[in-house]
Amino acid sequence: MAVWLMFVMLAFAGMLSCGVSYDRPPPRPSRFVPLAEELDSTSPQQVHISMVGHDQMRISWITDDANTPATVSYGTSPGNYAFSAKGTSSSYRYVLYESGEIHDVVIGPLKPSTVYYYRCGSDSNPELSFQTPPAQFPINFGLAGDLGQTDWTTSTLDHISKSNYDVFLLPGDLSYADTIQPLWDSFGRLVEPLASQRPWMVTQGNHEIEKIPVIHSQSFTSYNARWHMPFEQSGSNSNLFYSFEVAGVHVIMLGSYTDFGPSSAQYSWLQSDLRKVDRTKTPWLVVLLHAPWYNSNTAHQGEIESVNMKAAMEGLLYGARVDVIFSGHVHAYERFTRVYKEKTDNCGPVYINIGDGGNREGLSKNYINPQPTISVFREASFGHGQLQVVNASYAQWTWHRNDNDEPVVADSIWLKSFSSNPSCKM
Numbered sequence: 001m002a003v004w005l006m007f008v009m010l011a012f013a014g015m016l017s018c019g020v021s022y023d024r025p026p027p028r029p030s031r032f033v034p035l036a037e038e039l040d041s042t043s044p045q046q047v048h049i050s051m052v053g054h055d056q057m058r059i060s061w062i063t064d065d066a067n068t069p070a071t072v073s074y075g076t077s078p079g080n081y082a083f084s085a086k087g088t089s090s091s092y093r094y095v096l097y098e099s100g101e102i103h104d105v106v107i108g109p110l111k112p113s114t115v116y117y118y119r120c121g122s123d124s125n126p127e128l129s130f131q132t133p134p135a136q137f138p139i140n141f142g143l144a145g146d147l148g149q150t151d152w153t154t155s156t157l158d159h160i161s162k163s164n165y166d167v168f169l170l171p172g173d174l175s176y177a178d179t180i181q182p183l184w185d186s187f188g189r190l191v192e193p194l195a196s197q198r199p200w201m202v203t204q205g206n207h208e209i210e211k212i213p214v215i216h217s218q219s220f221t222s223y224n225a226r227w228h229m230p231f232e233q234s235g236s237n238s239n240l241f242y243s244f245e246v247a248g249v250h251v252i253m254l255g256s257y258t259d260f261g262p263s264s265a266q267y268s269w270l271q272s273d274l275r276k277v278d279r280t281k282t283p284w285l286v287v288l289l290h291a292p293w294y295n296s297n298t299a300h301q302g303e304i305e306s307v308n309m310k311a312a313m314e315g316l317l318y319g320a321r322v323d324v325i326f327s328g329h330v331h332a333y334e335r336f337t338r339v340y341k342e343k344t345d346n347c348g349p350v351y352i353n354i355g356d357g358g359n360r361e362g363l364s365k366n367y368i369n370p371q372p373t374i375s376v377f378r379e380a381s382f383g384h385g386q387l388q389v390v391n392a393s394y395a396q397w398t399w400h401r402n403d404n405d406e407p408v409v410a411d412s413i414w415l416k417s418f419s420s421n422p423s424c425k426m
């Protein structure tokens with residue numbers, strides 16, 4: 001057959017499949033974000049905020065200089081700070097690296113759906129602002145896991161920043177510093193424009209462990225020092241698992257890389273946290289964890305954090321009628337139907353893997369075939385998700401692929417909460 005005819009046929013086949021002809025991008029390397037030139041050793045950097053209880057916010061930032069105050073001035077109009085709060089400062093050592101001064105100040109009570117203007121530390125520092133989440137539905141969550149700090153991460157963050165989100169949820173693997181501690185500082189500077197304006201609620205992945213036998217025997221040193229989440233307020237004894245409530249949604253953050261067996265602190269904390277959930281106050285129940293319990297990608301199959309954690313906790317979450325479980329770890333997007341014990345179950349959670357933030361390791365492109373019936377949609381592309389909880393009964397989930405740097409809605413589904421589904425007994 002003439003070569004040209006084969007070309008024509010291939011081109012025609014390409015046109016037929018043009019809906020899915022998007023080229024999978026190659027990995028991009030981590031990009032170090034230096035301290036901006038106008039900043040000095042006493043300037044606040046890496047500012048990020050996180051929710052504490054229903055009406056407070058934790059403001060975290062770092063200064064290279066150790067003698068800067070852990071104070072935040074804030075108010076509801078620019079340049080006019082009616083309130084101030086004092087917090088604590090700390091630092092950590094990791095092999096030869098010594099961190100800057102990490103400041104941690106909890107402010108509030110704050111009003112919902114309100115823009116606050118704030119300043120970290122001394123009077124000469126710049127003003128920042130954030131918006132508190134709403135007290136009632138609707139509320140919009142932005143989601144992406146396995147973020148890293150590449151040019152793909154930048155695209156993902158750019159799309160999230162334009163999405164009108166109220167709270168960002170990150171199911172683990174933040175900086176991909178992987179023991180190179182200055183990359184944690186770089187990551188803090190990369191995310192500051194977003195994370196200083198909306199609460200970022202995170203849980204940890206394997207890239208946060210950073211334990212080196214003999215040389216650095218502690219796990220999660222940098223993560224725990226830099227990303228203090230409100231575990232104390234949720235009765236947890238560890239920053240590695242906690243919960244919080246916002247606008248009618250109870251969010252549980254689990255730790256895949258700390259003990260999860262029936263005799264573990266995490267397991268008993270989860271049991272007691274689930275008992276406290278009141279579906280008349282929080283009709284939606286959402287869980288995040290790093291290593292997915294359901295996954296039809298060939299990447300990360302059979303890992304103990306997935307298999308054993310699922311064996312230990314799936315029954316608990318099923319019994320509690322969790323609406324949706326988000327994971328990361330696999331660098332691709334996949335949505336499952338409602339599942340319990342490997343089978344479709346109308347009273348089980350929807351599982352969504354959203355480890356597609358854009359890290360330096362690139363995409364996980366290979367899938368197990370044929371596609372399992374419980375897997376509804378799977379695609380190896382970078383992107384982010386949005387969970388728009390409209391009211392007590394309905395939420396719309398959309399997945400936005402970074403299509404040649406433009407966000408394109410590639411998957412979308414309406415979810416109905418179990419609190420308004422009488423066929424699944426609570």
Ligand SMILES: *[C@@H]1O[C@H](CO)[C@@H](O)[C@H](O)[C@H]1NC(C)=O
Pocket residue numbers: 390391392393394
């Ligand atoms: C909740 O939102 C859905 C989708 O917009 C709408 O159809 C439904 O009527 C709403 N329910 C209530 C109780 O407002």
Ligand SMILES: [Fe+2]
Pocket residue numbers: 146173205206207290328329330
């Ligand atoms: Fe991971």
